[in-house]
Amino acid sequence: MEQLWQSLKIASCALRVNKLRSFLTMLGIIIGIASVIAMVAIGAGAEHIISEQISSMGSNLILVIPGSTKTGGVQMGPGAVPTLTSDDGRAIKSECASVEASAPNIRVGGQIVYANQNWSTQITGITPDFLIVRDWAIVSGRPFTQSDVDGATKNGIIGQTIVKELFGSVDPLGKIVRIRKVPFRIIGVLKKKGQSPQGTDQDDVVMIPLPTAQRKVFGSPFPNAVGAIIVKVRNKNVLSRAEDEITTLLRQRHHISAKKDDDFTVKNLSELLSVASTSSKTMSLLLGAVASISLIVGGIGIMNIMLVSVTERTREIGIRMAVGAQEKDILLQFLTEAVLLTLCGGIIGIGVGVAGATVVSKILDWPTLVSVKAIAVAVVFSGSVGIFFGFYPARKASSLNPIDALRYE
Amino acid sequence: MNEVVNISDVTKVYSMGDMCVEALRGVSLTVASGEFIAIMGASGSGKSTCMNIMGCLDVPTKGEYLLDGVNIGQLNKRELADLRNRKLGFVFQVFNLLPRTSARNNVELPLIYARIQTNERKTLALKALERVGLSDRADHLPNQLSGGQQQRVAIARALVNSPTIILADEPTGNLDSKTSNEVMALFTELNKQGITIIMVTHEPDIAAYASRRVLFRDGLIVSDEANSSRAAANTCVNTASVVADQSTLRDC
Ligand SMILES: Nc1ncnc2c1ncn2[C@@H]1O[C@H](COP(=O)(O)OP(=O)(O)O)[C@@H](O)[C@H]1O
Numbered sequence: 001m002e003q004l005w006q007s008l009k010i011a012s013c014a015l016r017v018n019k020l021r022s023f024l025t026m027l028g029i030i031i032g033i034a035s036v037i038a039m040v041a042i043g044a045g046a047e048h049i050i051s052e053q054i055s056s057m058g059s060n061l062i063l064v065i066p067g068s069t070k071t072g073g074v075q076m077g078p079g080a081v082p083t084l085t086s087d088d089g090r091a092i093k094s095e096c097a098s099v100e101a102s103a104p105n106i107r108v109g110g111q112i113v114y115a116n117q118n119w120s121t122q123i124t125g126i127t128p129d130f131l132i133v134r135d136w137a138i139v140s141g142r143p144f145t146q147s148d149v150d151g152a153t154k155n156g157i158i159g160q161t162i163v164k165e166l167f168g169s170v171d172p173l174g175k176i177v178r179i180r181k182v183p184f185r186i187i188g189v190l191k192k193k194g195q196s197p198q199g200t201d202q203d204d205v206v207m208i209p210l211p212t213a214q215r216k217v218f219g220s221p222f223p224n225a226v227g228a229i230i231v232k233v234r235n236k237n238v239l240s241r242a243e244d245e246i247t248t249l250l251r252q253r254h255h256i257s258a259k260k261d262d263d264f265t266v267k268n269l270s271e272l273l274s275v276a277s278t279s280s281k282t283m284s285l286l287l288g289a290v291a292s293i294s295l296i297v298g299g300i301g302i303m304n305i306m307l308v309s310v311t312e313r314t315r316e317i318g319i320r321m322a323v324g325a326q327e328k329d330i331l332l333q334f335l336t337e338a339v340l341l342t343l344c345g346g347i348i349g350i351g352v353g354v355a356g357a358t359v360v361s362k363i364l365d366w367p368t369l370v371s372v373k374a375i376a377v378a379v380v381f382s383g384s385v386g387i388f389f390g391f392y393p394a395r396k397a398s399s400l401n402p403i404d405a406l407r408y409e
Numbered sequence: 410m411n412e413v414v415n416i417s418d419v420t421k422v423y424s425m426g427d428m429c430v431e432a433l434r435g436v437s438l439t440v441a442s443g444e445f446i447a448i449m450g451a452s453g454s455g456k457s458t459c460m461n462i463m464g465c466l467d468v469p470t471k472g473e474y475l476l477d478g479v480n481i482g483q484l485n486k487r488e489l490a491d492l493r494n495r496k497l498g499f500v501f502q503v504f505n506l507l508p509r510t511s512a513r514n515n516v517e518l519p520l521i522y523a524r525i526q527t528n529e530r531k532t533l534a535l536k537a538l539e540r541v542g543l544s545d546r547a548d549h550l551p552n553q554l555s556g557g558q559q560q561r562v563a564i565a566r567a568l569v570n571s572p573t574i575i576l577a578d579e580p581t582g583n584l585d586s587k588t589s590n591e592v593m594a595l596f597t598e599l600n601k602q603g604i605t606i607i608m609v610t611h612e613p614d615i616a617a618y619a620s621r622r623v624l625f626r627d628g629l630i631v632s633d634e635a636n637s638s639r640a641a642a643n644t645c646v647n648t649a650s651v652v653a654d655q656s657t658l659r660d661c
Pocket residue numbers: 423424425430431432450451452453454455456457458459
């Protein structure tokens with residue numbers, strides 16, 4: 001302990017003698033650690049956003065869209081042919097045992113007008129199940145009921161963006177708006193949801209009953225067609241069973257013979273989203289690797305300077321050996337110096353990294369999470385870099401012959 | 410009296426590529442405890458080489474060396490370092506103080522490696538500085554001290570661990586004659602207190618302080634005799650003048 005304290009004192013003196021050089025030597029480590037800390041913080045922020053978005057989508061979801069992913073070798077693109085109907089949606093719920101809720105819906109862009117304000121938005125035709133599968137609450141007013149669907153009422157529910165853009169401070173409940181020129185009464189306002197994983201504003205939405213959309217607003221040649229069916233399964237263990245059940249059911253209902261391809265596509269939404277989060281993890285791993293390389297470069301800089309320092313101080317080493325310093329004393333002294341350099345660099349680097357992450361989150365409005373774990377890893381890592389790259393020069397110093405060291409000029 | 414140094418038939422060969430220099434060609438020397446020896450001889454005659462071997466800084470090519478009865482040839486690096494620390498004190502021509510390190514910290518250096526606690530280290534170092542008359546310069550850096558003062562700090566460092574032997578290789582080589590005499594008075598004083606002193610010098614009047622003179626020529630000892638001209642009175646006068654000088658030093 002006493003020995004370590006001694007070598008710490010000697011090391012800090014030695015580093016203070018060459019302040020500028022010590023700082024420049026540390027710079028590599030500072031940059032390395034700072035970038036690791038900042039990258040990890042930014043990466044963690046990205047993951048946080050994605051996981052929020054995933055939970056905003058709702059959990060245990062399967063998406064069924066019309067059209068095959070491949071039709072006779074020609075790529076048609078899903079959703080190109082109107083093969084899914086409202087009845088398919090109803091059948092999935094009533095006949096598939098693993099399914100908890102099924103929400104057939106259709107979506108079209110269009111204008112919504114209130115008084116002299118107008119706004120272009122997404123108009124979605126839905127059934128009561130839609131808000132259940134999307135895990136979406138109503139903050140004021142009421143959701144759609146079965147009678148809205150059965151009666152194809154001209155009631156609408158709007159998202160927070162519409163409230164802000166069209167109504168401002170006015171309470172939208174009970175107000176009449178024109179959606180694609182058809183008058184609707186606002187009966188509910190949705191809770192704020194924020195951005196989707198694809199980066200679109202989920203609150204920029206108007207919802208109307210599905211049959212109303214199909215027959216009175218969109219004017220499609222296939223009045224029963226839907227754009228997609230979002231299915232919520234009972235729990236995540238039955239996700240793949242539910243996929244099978246839905247596929248079997250729809251093939252039956254669409255009279256598809258065994259040799260033919262599906263005319264619909266079943267996608268596991270949770271899987272899609274976890275791909276997004278994996279890719280953001282890969283991204284931060286990549287950034288971490290780049291930062292690690294700069295740490296190694298910094299370590300080589302430390303080694304270089306320590307070698308110069310050993311040469312410069314050969315006579316000092318000789319004097320210390322002449323008065324009785326042992327090999328391990330000299331080794332410890334130079335190793336301590338290297339570790340002190342990298343640790344100081346590491347601590348300054350953590351400061352710079354945290355500051356950098358804070359600036360990024362302020363300027364880009366991007367959440368960053370500085371984790372205690374990353375800081376601990378940075379400290380340990382910078383110390384290890386010191387030991388690793390300081391060992392060879394320290395070894396070299398300690399293995400000098402006393403008389404050769406004393407006579408060195 | 411017991412022998413502190415016993416060198417028998419030591420040779421040292423430096424090989425540089427295909428060239429070989431025989432620095433020592435069979436040297437035998439015994440030094441009794443409490444002796445004050447002056448080693449003399451022309452430049453290149455092997456004095457320093459012999460000193461380095463006696464100081465355990467270097468090893469002989471051939472021959473045996475017993476330091477205080479211990480055969481040096483059988484010790485490892487760690488044990489040699491330990492011997493240098495406990496039994497030997499070095500004084501060099503070029504002082505060899507650590508730069509940017511105060512006089513006290515320089516003197517403390519051997520104590521650090523003797524694993525002595527901070528407080529005791531400080532006390533011992535100040536005591537050693539007092540013995541060489543530099544108590545008031547404890548916090549000065551080497552470059553704030555005169556040559557004579559630097560050499561006295563080096564002597565304080567050599568004696569701080571109460572060594573058996575002090576080895577001084579041309580300790581007055583870089584000093585003017587007045588400071589040389591001060592340093593020699595100091596050595597005489599330490600010798601009186603029982604420390605064995607082995608000193609290399611070119612100058613006969615410096616060698617006059619020693620009790621025995623050994624002459625080197627071409628890697629061999631050519632003469633070894635007691636110093637008859639050594640004047641006890643001479644020593645006393647010089648000790649007094651050191652004390653006088655200390656007071657003048659304090660004034661400036
Ligand atoms: N490290 C060395 N390498 C090669 N030759 C050396 C070395 N040290 C000393 N010598 C040679 O050994 C001889 C004796 O040197 P040294 O003991 O230093 O002499 P002195 O101290 O008496 O002047 C000289 O010829 C010198 O050139």
